[in-house]
Amino acid sequence: MRRVLARTNPLALMWIGVAALLGSFAVRDLPSAVAAATGWALAGLLVLPSWRYPVACLALCGVSAGLVAYSAWRLGNPDHAPVAALRILVLAWPGAVVVAFVDLSDLGDELAQRLHLPDRPVAAFVASLQRVSGFGVTLQQVLRARRVRGAGPHGPASAVRHAGSVTFAMLAAALRDAGRTSIAMDARGFATATRRTWAQGVPWTVRDTAVVVVATLLALVPVVARVLT
Amino acid sequence: MRVDPGERVMLLGPSGAGKSTLLHALVGALGTTLSGDLTGTVEVGGVLGFVPQAPGDAVVAERIGRDVAFGPENRALARPEIWARVDRALADVGLTYGREHPTSALSGGELQRLALAGALAVEPDVLLLDEPTSMLDPDHAASVREAVRRTVAARGATLLVVEHRMGPWLDLVDRVLVLGRDGALLADVSPDVLVSDHGEAMGRLGLWMPGLPAPTPLEVDPRLVAPASRATSVVAQDLVVDLTSRSMRGVARTRALDGVHARLDPGRLAAVTGPSGAGKSTLLAALGGLLVPTSGTVSPSRHRLRSRELAAQVGWASQVPEHGFVAATVREEVALTAGRTGRTVDVDALLDVVSLGALASTHPFRLSGGEQRRVSMLTAVAHRPEVVLLDEPTVGQDRDTWAAVVGLALAAAGEGAVVAAATHDADVVDLAAERVEVAP
Ligand SMILES: Nc1ncnc2c1ncn2[C@@H]1O[C@H](COP(=O)(O)OP(=O)(O)OP(=O)(O)O)[C@@H](O)[C@H]1O
Ligand SMILES: [Mg+2]
Numbered sequence: 001m002r003r004v005l006a007r008t009n010p011l012a013l014m015w016i017g018v019a020a021l022l023g024s025f026a027v028r029d030l031p032s033a034v035a036a037a038t039g040w041a042l043a044g045l046l047v048l049p050s051w052r053y054p055v056a057c058l059a060l061c062g063v064s065a066g067l068v069a070y071s072a073w074r075l076g077n078p079d080h081a082p083v084a085a086l087r088i089l090v091l092a093w094p095g096a097v098v099v100a101f102v103d104l105s106d107l108g109d110e111l112a113q114r115l116h117l118p119d120r121p122v123a124a125f126v127a128s129l130q131r132v133s134g135f136g137v138t139l140q141q142v143l144r145a146r147r148v149r150g151a152g153p154h155g156p157a158s159a160v161r162h163a164g165s166v167t168f169a170m171l172a173a174a175l176r177d178a179g180r181t182s183i184a185m186d187a188r189g190f191a192t193a194t195r196r197t198w199a200q201g202v203p204w205t206v207r208d209t210a211v212v213v214v215a216t217l218l219a220l221v222p223v224v225a226r227v228l229t
Numbered sequence: 230m231r232v233d234p235g236e237r238v239m240l241l242g243p244s245g246a247g248k249s250t251l252l253h254a255l256v257g258a259l260g261t262t263l264s265g266d267l268t269g270t271v272e273v274g275g276v277l278g279f280v281p282q283a284p285g286d287a288v289v290a291e292r293i294g295r296d297v298a299f300g301p302e303n304r305a306l307a308r309p310e311i312w313a314r315v316d317r318a319l320a321d322v323g324l325t326y327g328r329e330h331p332t333s334a335l336s337g338g339e340l341q342r343l344a345l346a347g348a349l350a351v352e353p354d355v356l357l358l359d360e361p362t363s364m365l366d367p368d369h370a371a372s373v374r375e376a377v378r379r380t381v382a383a384r385g386a387t388l389l390v391v392e393h394r395m396g397p398w399l400d401l402v403d404r405v406l407v408l409g410r411d412g413a414l415l416a417d418v419s420p421d422v423l424v425s426d427h428g429e430a431m432g433r434l435g436l437w438m439p440g441l442p443a444p445t446p447l448e449v450d451p452r453l454v455a456p457a458s459r460a461t462s463v464v465a466q467d468l469v470v471d472l473t474s475r476s477m478r479g480v481a482r483t484r485a486l487d488g489v490h491a492r493l494d495p496g497r498l499a500a501v502t503g504p505s506g507a508g509k510s511t512l513l514a515a516l517g518g519l520l521v522p523t524s525g526t527v528s529p530s531r532h533r534l535r536s537r538e539l540a541a542q543v544g545w546a547s548q549v550p551e552h553g554f555v556a557a558t559v560r561e562e563v564a565l566t567a568g569r570t571g572r573t574v575d576v577d578a579l580l581d582v583v584s585l586g587a588l589a590s591t592h593p594f595r596l597s598g599g600e601q602r603r604v605s606m607l608t609a610v611a612h613r614p615e616v617v618l619l620d621e622p623t624v625g626q627d628r629d630t631w632a633a634v635v636g637l638a639l640a641a642a643g644e645g646a647v648v649a650a651a652t653h654d655a656d657v658v659d660l661a662a663e664r665v666e667v668a669p
Contacts, residue, residue: 006478101478105295123302127289134288137333137474138552144519145553148545149608150569152536169555176594183258184287187279189303189351191257199298199311 002049005098009208010107011114016215017095023219024091031229032222033086039221040094043214048097057096058089065089090222104129105200113202123196127185131177135170142169230406230414234275234354237381237388239398239420242408243435243627244599248391249282251408252357255389275354275387276304278347282359282391282598282625283549284340293319293335293343294328300351318346321376323369334474334481337548337621338364338505338653345373349380356381358390360598363624364548366504366653374401393627396439399424407431435627443656444628447636449582453610454637455644457572458542460495460615463516463647467525470511485511488525491665493649495615498642500658501651503667509651510548512667513618516649517543541570544609548620548651550601551594559596559604560589567612574611583607583633599625606634610641617641619650623657635660 005013020040027033048054069085072078108126111117143166146152153159185191232238242248256279278300281287290296297318301311315328322342335343341364348356356377362370378401381388392398399405399420407416407423415434416427423431424439432438470486485508493499493516501509514520518531518539531539544566547553556562560576567574580586583603588596593604606622622634635657642648642662649665650657658664 100476103291103478105290105292123299127299130289130291133291133476134333136476141547141549141552144514145545145547146555147536148517148519148539148543149553149555150537150540150566150612151555154535154537165555173551179258180281180286181289183253183256183279184281184289185299186258187256187277187281187287187357188289188300188347189276189278189353190299192276193303193305195305196302197305197307197311199295199302199308199315201308 001047004047004207004211005101006049007207008101008211009110009202009204010102011110012208012211012215013098013102015212016098019215019219020094021091023222024087026220026222026226027083027087027090028222028226029229030083032225033083033090035225036090036218036222037086039218040090043218044094044097053100054093054097057093061089061092061096064092094218104133109198109200109202113198119196120190120193123190124182124185127181128178131174131181135174138173139166139170142166142173230417232387232389232404234387235385236404237402238390238404238406239395239402240389240391240406240408241393241395241431241436242412242415243410244393244603244625244630245597246408246410247412248408249359249597250412252279252359252389252391255355255357273355276351277355277357278349278351278353279357280341280344280348280359280361282363283551284337284344284364285549287344287347288332288340289347291332292328293324293326293330293332293346296332296343297346297350300347300353304351314350314352315346318350318376321349321372321379322346323372331474331476331481334472334483336506336510338366338369341365342369342373342505345376349376352380352384353386354384355387356389358388358392360392360625361390362392362394364505364621364653366502367655369505370397370653374398377401393625394437396437399439407434407436409434432628435629437628441628443659444632446639446660447582447632449633449636449640450578451640451644453575453579453582454641454646455613456615456641456646457613458615460645460647461529462495463493463527463529463616465489465491465512465516465525465527468512468515468522468527469524470508470515470520471523472511486515486667489667491516493616493647493665494663495647496642496645497648497662498638498660499647499649499663499665500661501649501665501667502653502658504669505653507667507669509667510620512665513545513620513649513651517545517616517618519543519545537569540566540612540614542614543616543618544612544614545618546602546605546609546620546622550605553605553608554593554601557592558590559585559593562593562604563607563611566608570612572612574613576611579607579611582637584630597625599627599630602626603630603634606637610637615646617646617648619648619652621652622650623652623654631656 065085065088069081072081072084112122153162297315409415468489
């Protein structure tokens with residue numbers, strides 16, 4: 001079960017995010033909000049292989065959920081605050097989590113071969129996003145180098161400054177990388193390619209259909225909850 | 230300058246002469262992706278294959294199979310042909326991990342070979358190589374050259390290769406172009422004529438002419454690098470390090486070091502050797518307390534030290550110099566760690582040692598590959614730590630800058646520091662008092 005998402009077709013994965021988004025519009029009252037959130041949480045418990053990333057996503061979505069709840073409360077609508085917060089979680093969390101399971105090359109294959117988007121932009125899109133996925137390793141190296149150079153954090157105030165400067169360095173690296181990626185692509189025949197093929201096909205399995213069906217059902221949970229109550 | 234189809238050309242010149250810039254002009258990156266003043270024109274016909282100088286710059290996909298497939302895809306080949314080429318190219322460069330291995334889990338030399346596989350799989354009309362074997366051991370370098378020779382011969386392709394250690398490449402090429410320090414074309418001759426008639430002049434220019442003895446390391450003022458504190462031996466016992474590259478889709482775990490014993494003593498230069506991917510960089514990082522061992526011990530153990538405490542004891546030059554750069558000018562870069570650790574530093578004297586005085590106010594990212602590596606070297610020694618760890622310090626250096634880099638390392642060792650260099654450079658290994666061999 002826990003390996004399902006890692007093997008799911010990227011379009012099916014994207015559908016999970018879209019379904020969650022559409023389903024969140026049906027969240028209007030407390031029962032539907034609780035039902036929807038519970039549904040997604042249970043699904044997550046069943047299929048997610050590790051916890052750190054989903055919880056980080058939850059924390060990030062939680063910040064915006066908290067802000068929305070706070071403003072609902074400030075606007076004199078305290079009953080609505082929990083509903084608003086849960087709706088944001090239902091809207092954003094599933095999509096944020098499943099994005100991490102998307103294999104970029106597979107996504108490119110789908111966009112170009114199943115959805116028939118133009119080849120060249122898709123190939124360029126995939127190659128540049130790939131840099132982002134390599135960021136983890138680069139970041140580790142950058143932090144390591146800064147630490148041994150005495151440029152690491154040494155106290156709470158400097159930790160904030162350090163985070164800022166590392167973020168800036170990574171942004172600068174991303175800009176540089178964009179240039180390098182485009183050179184690397186052009187230097188492998190991309191510049192002169194008018195037509196290109198794709199090394200892999202776009203398989204669709206029963207598992208992918210099942211994922212789409214389950215995601216759709218989860219999206220319908222708040223609708224059902226409202227009908228029942 | 231004109232290179233005809235099917236010509237095989239070697240491009241030589243001292244560090245910073247403009248070799249990579251010329252290759253970038255040929256791939257059409259100048260004036261578009263790279264900015265600057267550009268006059269004149271370049272025309273290149275046919276399909277290109279290019280291996281950039283910095284390993285990793287050529288990566289375009291998350292997994293090595295799809296990365297190598299990128300070129301064949303652009304040539305609109307059918308699937309069976311694409312994968313046949315991918316498998317052949319990966320085998321040619323000796324990458325045996327399989328198509329699904331993540332590109333983020335490769336060592337420097339492995340990335341270099343991946344870039345070459347990507348260029349070979351294109352079966353280009355024009356193959357441009359920027360120091361393609363600079364981070365490879367002799368065996369891998371030889372098989373890479375053989376793969377290049379075969380690809381070029383099979384298609385009658387044009388070859389342009391930049392490499393400092395030209396010796397083994399000379400019988401692959403039929404023409405040699407030499408750029409001077411100012412970037413002007415100094416010579417355009419056949420390899421035979423280069424060796425027989427220009428040997429000495431080119432040696433004076435700093436080129437690694439075959440047959441010349443290794444340069445004498447530069448005498449460096451010992452006060453520039455004398456450790457500020459007394460060094461003690463660094464000992465690794467039964468060291469095991471697992472490197473992981475993690476994503477939600479799974480974890481790629483590589484046992485980079487498996488039960489390694491190593492001992493570095495003060496006052497000696499140790500060469501850390503072993504084939505590409507053996508774990509040299511990992512060993513250096515573990516010895517310096519830059520990473521936490523999976524099991525086994527390193528003593529003194531430094532991986533818990535705070536940043537400034539660690540910096541006061543250890544200097545490290547990364548295999549990828551850019552990862553370590555923090556400041557906006559070369560001068561600030563060299564002074565930085567000394568400032569953080571409260572030590573004095575004579576930046577100008579150090580810059581003069583490695584011939585970078587003229588570039589003191591330049592941004593470190595605007596330097597050539599060889600120049601960046603020298604700045605990185607200075608950042609490891611300038612604050613006079615007792616342990617100096619250098620990852621491939623002589624890559625991209627001409628004879629003169631090599632002598633400076635090695636001179637700095639030897640001077641630090643001479644003053645009692647623990648100095649270790651991970652290297653494939655036989656001349657460095659010859660000079661080292663100690664050799665730590667890492668088995669793959
Ligand atoms: N981030 C990573 N995740 C997983 N494996 C990695 C990672 N980085 C390197 N490796 C693997 O660990 C092993 C040791 O890598 P290391 O960089 O120490 O080798 P090296 O001897 O320095 O090689 P080179 O001479 O090519 O620089 C290699 O097999 C490499 O593929
Ligand atoms: Mg290495």
